[in-house]
Amino acid sequence: MSAIERHAVAASTANAGATGPTGAIPWRSGGERRTRLLPEEADALAGLSPRALRRHRATGVPRRTAPLWRALSQLVEPLDETAKGLHHDDDDLARRAGRTAVAAILAKCAELERPWWAWTAWDWARLAGPSREAFLAAQPLPTEQSARPFLIALSYLLAGFTDFQHLGNFNRLHLAQLVFGPGSVTEAIDETGTVLERWGYRSMVGSDGRYRLVGVLAQALLLNRSPRLADLTTEAFAALHAHPASTGRYQRDLHALQKIVAELGHCDCPARPGFNHAPGLAGVPAAWAELLRRWHDTSTLTPNVRNNIRVNMAKAGRWAAAEHPEATDPRQWTRTICAAWIAAVDRMMIGDWVQRRDHLSERLGEPISPRTKAHLLMGTRMFFRDLQEWEWIPRRFDPARALATPRTISAVISTDPRVIADDVWAKLLWAGLNLEPADFPGTYYPLELIRALTLTWLFSGLRSDELSRLRVGCVRWQHNGTPISGDATDILADDAVCLLDVPVHKTGTAFTKPVDPLVGQAIEAWQAVRPIQPKRLDRKTSEHVDLLFSIRAHPVAKSYINQTVIPALCAKAGVPTADVRGNITSHRARSTIASQLYNAKEPMTLFELQAWLGHRSPNTTQHYAKITPNTLTKAYTEAGYFARNVRTIEVLLDREAITSGAAADGQSWQYYDLGHGLCSYTFFEQCPHRMACAKCDFYLPKDSTKAQLLEAKDNLQRMLATVPLTEEEQAAIEDGQSALDTLLDRLADIPTPAGATPRQLSSPTDGRMLPIVEVRQHKQS
Incomplete structure (x- = not known):
């Protein structure tokens, strides 16, 4: 086992169970544990300037300061040994960065008057700073930017520091390469990238910067203290999800990383984020909340439906606690309480009996919709029905009847799919x-x-x-x-x-x-x-x-x-x-x-x-299956509703009689063309014999001299007048001679405008309807 691996294992063992920057992380030196600097160590640190601290190297002792460095051997040797084991290019820049990191740790020991193994995680976080700029600004001498990753690597290996959430944004991939070596990290990246490319990702890092799986992978390897993907087990991912550093995008990307590792067969596939999410029950009575949670865990409804009913029943629990303290347990509900709850739902406003209102600012106080009322009552029925069926509460009422949606609510609810034009x-x-x-x-x-x-x-x-x-x-x-x-x-x-x-x-x-x-x-x-x-x-x-x-x-x-x-x-x-x-x-x-x-x-x-x-x-x-307005218009037009009830007849206006003033003296000036003759009755549309003329005194046959003279006038004006039809007249037009005969029989004893009835005028029984023009046909012409 290499020196860096020994320190990693030791730090991992020492940090076992630590969850945050709250306690000291011990470092055992010579089998003893101490939390304060020795006097000679404090004197040596005070005697070394910041520049002298940076000159120190394990391979060579600086001139004139050897006694001071010998006093610091217990502090310096683990730092030097660990720094030498870091994986980096052995160039002058990396050596200067390592010296700066060790010097910063020694300077912090002098400031805190404690050896670095007695530091808390917060001490390491403050030394590294919340950003690279903050770290560089705190150094007494100009410092290479690469010194901060070396410092974080030393804190990780020697003290088990993993509270990366306090360090802001930094290159976690560089840190993982320093600790585990570029080869091991690259192997894990390539293995992950193979799966991603197979799934359709262009690369580990998208061109838009949206995918940061390289960063979350590096952090996962660091937190799991192993560069092998095979070590990312289901239990390891559970610990990673719970770690304080796995926040924000790292929490989201960690879910994607677990799917990749699960595809490789090293762990179980993660559950969907937010799946089976249960809303809170703040303000709900304890007995109500207990049964509600139990129902939520037992019901076989889909998660979304269960959560919606849970939210609605939490409203019912809060309402009961405020309005009916005697019914804060579902076992205490009666038909009377059900009736009161239905009335409360009918008058409920948006924001009533909810857990939070910050997202309802614009709609707060508005009445809830009828459909929402129906959903509230439906959820209440299902909740109490299940509790009764499962024998968790006694049967004191029938939920289907006691909590039925009132007709005043259901009557205004309709399905109205909105067709696009x-x-x-x-x-x-x-x-x-x-x-x-x-x-x-x-x-x-x-x-x-x-x-x-x-x-x-x-x-x-x-x-x-x-x-x-x-x-x-x-x-x-x-x-x-x-x-x-x-x-x-x-x-x-x-x-x-x-x-x-x-x-x-x-x-x-x-x-x-x-x-x-x-x-x-x-x-x-x-x-x-x-x-x-x-x-x-x-x-x-x-x-x-x-x-x-x-x-x-x-x-x-x-x-x-x-x-x-x-x-x-x-x-x-x-x-x-x-x-x-x-x-x-x-x-x-x-x-x-x-x-x-x-x-x-x-x-x-x-x-x-x-x-x-x-x-x-x-x-x-x-x-x-909505009938479009075009189809409805076509059907309406073809039905001929207007043409069926209204017909037009041609009217002749004698302009000479009007302009000469003869019309004012009683001379006829308006003549309705009946086809076989003309009717001079001014109120023709009110005559009951208009469509089956009885040929009274207002009638002028077309073969008469007066009718012929009228037709020959130059200033004669022609127009159309609409005539509303009765049911008998419509039937006579549409059904033919038999209907016409029936109409003539009905009009036989009805007086004409001249006073005599058709029977008195000896009107022929084989009359015929006057030819009339349909409105629609006239408009088309």
Whole structure:
């Protein structure tokens, strides 16, 4: 065993169990332990100047100061021996850096009046300083910048110092190379880099500086006191995660490093950060909190649902403690308390009975939404139902009835998928089909992955969770019902059907749906360049699977579409990221696609759309199958509602009678064209015989002299008047002669504007309706 290894082992043994800079780290010299300088050591240190301290070398004793150095042998010899064992280039710069580090330690011994083995971790941290600049500023003489790593290496080897969090940013890789040697550290880096490159990383350190696995690897080797990756066991990683130096980015990167070491087979794969995170229960009564924790640990619901119910039930516990101190234990709840809780939920504001409010500043005090009220009551029902079913509390009420959501709340809750306007959606489709690298500057993901993910979102109508959980090989091709291989490009280019395998999802089991061939081609293009990735646990099926959209051992986040893809597409298409119905989100594409399929020229039926969307019930599909305004307008127009109830008739205005004043004397000036004659009755639209003229005194046959003279006038003005129709008149127009005969019989004894009835006027029974013009037809002409 070399001298440096002996010191490392000794320091590790001495530092066993130390967790922070709170206690002295002993150094045993000559079998004795002392915490104060000897008088001769103090005198020797006082007699040596800072420059003289730097001259000392183990290989040669400086002139004129030999007696002083002999008095310091117990302090100096371990320092010199350890400094000689450091791995560095044996040049003048490294020797000066080593002398400066030893001199700084000896000067600190004189200042503290204690030998260096009696220092606390805080003493070593103060000597090294929070930064390189602070260390250099504290030295009495100009000092090489490389002296600080030598000092940290000596403190690490001799005193087991590992409180790197107090030293700020420094080169941990250089420190590991000084301690373990460049060869050993490089071997560990190469072994780690091989896995990273296989997963798709360009290098150990990304060009954007985002990946600092070299630094976290060096620190992990130092804290574990071994340069071998095989020594990074599961227990070692547990200690590394708990170490105070593993904070911030080092804690995050340590998770990635453990995945790499687990891939090499040296430890277990780490749990996902934040997985099974349980929110706090501050302010919740003890009995309530105990049952709530027990329920959370026992329930088989998904972690997110358990945590949401835990948060809501913590609110109920705080409310009970404040409003009903007699019911701070779930065992004490009755129907009366349930009714009071329902009333409290109905009147609850944002920020009521929560643990912290600092993130609610803008919405604090606003009423909670009806859907939130329903979720609160649903969680309460599930909580009490489980407690009763598991016989943890007595059955004092039926949760389904006592905690049912009131109709006043459920009535205002509706599913309303927000369809994106057709013109905006068309622009987004164009942007997705024409993606370029410039659309995603400095992107974390390869463009092939982004293109495949974008086109799948634009054409498949999948939820974000389904998109992120698609598996490698999810695309299959068929031609005339027969499977074909993806390399049959001649068939793929013509009429091949692309089938997409969707995993187990929110409402049902796995299923297969047809999608546009563009989706299959984009997915296969990504699979061709996709690096080999470690299998990931699918929490819905508890299987380890190869996720399609995964790179660098990380699956694409479900929020990536909302946060990155959609803003990029909107910027490329020149459309805003929000419309009158809110932000454009990933789920709105699902509603838009479903609506377009339902309103196509050859639309899907409701049950076909249900199968394509993967819904368990057609009732859910109805929320997505929205009829577009264009389709509704077309159907409304073709129904002819306005034309059915209103018709137009041509009116002749005698301008000569109006301008001459004859109209004011009672002469007729307005004539309604009945086809077979003219009606001069001014209030024609109010005449009950308007559509089946009885030919009273206001009637002028077209073959009469007056009618012919009227038609011959030059200043005659023609216009159209609308005539509302009764149900009998509509039936007479639409159903033919039989309906007309019925109308004539009904009008036989109704007086005309002239006073006589049609029967008195001897009107013929075989009358006919006047020819009228439909409003729509007139507008088209």
